[in-house]
Amino acid sequence: MKKKQLLFILGLSSVMTYAQKRFILPQNIAEKPKINEQISSAHLAPSVPLNHNRSLEEILCIQKYDLQTYNSMPNRVVNYGNGNISAGWMTGNDENGYPDRGTGCSNKKNSGAWSNFQRVEGDGIRSGFPSFTGLSDGTDVAITHQNTNSPPYNLRLMKRTTNATSWTSSFLPISKFPSNSGYVWPVITSGGADGKSLHVIAVNNDPTTARQLHYFRSQDGGNTWDISEKVLSGLDTSWLTVGAQTYNIDARGNTVAIGVFDSWGDVTILKSTDNGNTWNKYIALDFPLDNYITDSGYEQKDILSKHDTIGTQPLAIFTSDGCGNVHIDKNGKVHAFFGNAFVIDENLSNSSTEYFTNVSGISYWNESFGKDSIQLIADLIDEDGDGIFTTNGTIPNYFGHALTSFPTSGSDNQGNLFMCYTSVADGFYSDDQDAMYRHIYIISSKDGGKTWSNPYDVINKDLVDNDLLKYMEAVYPSIARNVDDKIHLVYQQDYAPDASVINTQIAVTDNNIVYLGINTSLLLVGNKEIELSKTPLSVSPNPTNNLMNIQYESIENEQSILRINDLNGKLIYQEKLINNGNSKIIDIHSLNNGIYSVQLITTNKMQVGKFVKM
Incomplete structure (x- = not known):
């Protein structure tokens, strides 16, 4: 049976369009925002087979430490071509x-x-x-923050030349915060005309x-730094603070792209075409509250005016979950991906904001x-095609991220795009942990992001x-940004849902750092028949x-279905439209007050909007 992608919660922006089928929200998933969700189950190590034969996997490391990022995945895999690949990860064994x-x-x-x-x-x-x-000459480059037991936090750059076995180290120049705290959570990429800019x-x-x-830049492979500690124009006033690892960077030649995906700010993309000298700013998703201060409060009218807010409560705001990725294709076009989220600040006396734990979807x-x-472009997978995502027990919480999250992307010389992500897997459940497993999926686009393939479960x-x-x-x-005949993937694998570094109630077990080289032919087998409409419904x-x-895109000479659903997924209204132009007037006076979704489904396109009945 063909697998279907499903939207886990009917939280749709009027600027977000999609081509996935809705499904029913399970009753055992609470619709309440959480500050920090605590998982009370799963105290025992899992039971796994003792003898097994592996297939195409290659284990790079077995370790105890099971956290790789707080939010966005840093760049971790380099494909130099001709079968030369380097990979890195965070490791540790003394629990x-x-x-x-x-x-x-x-x-x-x-x-x-x-x-x-x-x-x-x-x-x-x-x-x-x-x-x-990696540099164009094959030099591996890694960066990390050091002195994690006491400030200042230095940015340590490490390099290993081709065929060398040892690494050399140096520190990036720091003058702004020399004695206070320094810098943390660095992300690095390489580019420049000669491939030696960092x-x-x-x-x-x-x-x-x-x-x-x-922002820091070196144009000689990290020997000197001609730009250091610079707050780029466009990022200086957009947020009061940037969350840990809620950002990503990529470069190709002299084109550089930075994405910022903090949950309480705009999803912002900066692009430079002169190797980081000047930058242009793009707003992929406009967060309705600028420079919001925790516990200051807001009203429904403050977030509806931007047309990007809908959730399980009137004050819930659609945003990024903090996990994002940027990629530059062979033509210099910037692509961005992030996990969906809803946030709220309902309790104005706890010095904290809240998030919803049951949100899914990858936005593009x-x-x-x-x-x-x-x-x-991606969501939970309905394995049995019944329109319901089956849940058992708990769904472990990775720092409040979406049920589909941690996007990472690459492209090949033919212009094909590939996006890899983690998702809760329908039907995969741990009896020992009383919790659901996550799998890794990949989707592809052969037309520059206009349409995307069905997900491939790795x-x-x-x-x-x-x-x-x-x-x-x-x-x-994490996949290498340069894809050839294979997608070069490194990920973390174990046999128990959740992570012991995050949830100390579960046992510490061995984790595998795994490499997979996945043939692109498995992905490039045809994209979805349904086109993603960029023009939302207007209500x-x-x-x-x-x-x-x-009001919607014209459907003349075409049959379509107009649907209205409430937030629980219940179908409230449905009507077939034939040759109906580009608008329809509906009387909704009998509906209960609340937030509703509108869908217009045609043969090869779906348009989505929302409205509030007051």
Whole structure:
């Protein structure tokens, strides 16, 4: 049976269009916002087969530390071509606070075997949250923040030349915060005309100063830095503070792209075409509250006016979950992806904001979309086609991220795009943990992001051992930005849902850092028949209490279905439209007050909107 993509919660922006089928919200999933969700189940280590044969997987490392990022996945895999690949990850085995936490790495040459695990920093140095890239001459480059037990936090750059076995280290120049806290959570990429420019973004960690994103650049492979600690124009006033790892960076030649995906700010893309000298700013998703201060409060009218807010409560705001990714294709076009989220600040006395735990979907943007315009291109998979995502027990919470999240992307020389992400897997459940597993999926586009393929579940019998399928938790994917005949994927795998670093109630177990080389032919088999419409439905007046006029793209000479659903997924209204032009007036006076979704479904397109009945 053909798998269907489903929207887990009917939380749709009027600027978000999608081509997936709605499904019914299970009753056992609470519709309440959480500050920090605590999972009370799963105290025991899982039961797994002791003997098994692996398929195409290659284990790079076995370790105890099971957290790879707080939000966006840093760049972790480099494909140099001709079978030369390098990969990095965060590693650690001393579960008593992980004083040995650091950067793990491995590489393969000429399609040979992977090298033995190597800890980049050497013994006695604790660091965190590495990011990887490579220079045009084959030099591996990693960056991490160091001195994690006391400030200042230095940005440690590590390099290993081709065929070398040892790494050299240096520190990026820091003058703004030399004695307070320095910088943390760096992300790195490489580019430039000669392939030897390094671009780094990181946030300051000074407790007395708002956390801002700072930019560093080297044009000689990290020997010197001609731009250091610069807050780029367009990022200086958009947020009061930038969350940990809510950003990503990519480069191709002299084109550089930065994406910021903080949940309480605009999804913002910066693009430079002169190797980081000047920048243009794009707003992929306009957050309705500018520079919001926690506990200051807002009203429904404050968030409806921007047409990007709908949720399970009137004050719920549609936004990014903090996990985002940017990619530059061979033509220099910037693509951005992020997990969906709803946030709220309902309790104005707890010095905190809240998020909803049951939201899903991966949103997509590229430069052709314009301002405040995104598309939903991936969501939960309905394995049995019954229109319901079946849940059992709990769904572990990875720092409040969407049920589909951690996007990572790449492209090949033919212009094909590939986006990989993690999703809760329908029908995969741990009896020991009383919790659901996550799998890794990949989708592709052969037309520059206009249409996307159906998801391909990486955790399948052709790639991993069939005996382990029902036990496998697969998270934190990272793919090389340069795709050839294979998608080069590194991810973290174990046999228990959740992460012990996040949820200390579960047992610490072994985790595998796994490499998979996935043939692109498995993905490039045809895209969806349904086109993603970039033009949303328009409903006026909105809010309304009587008659409303729905305007949409013309459907002349075409049959379509108009549907209205409430937030629980219940079908409220349905009508077939034939040769109905581009508008329809409906009387909704009998509806209960609340927020509703409108869908117009034609043969090859779906348009979506929303309205408020008051």
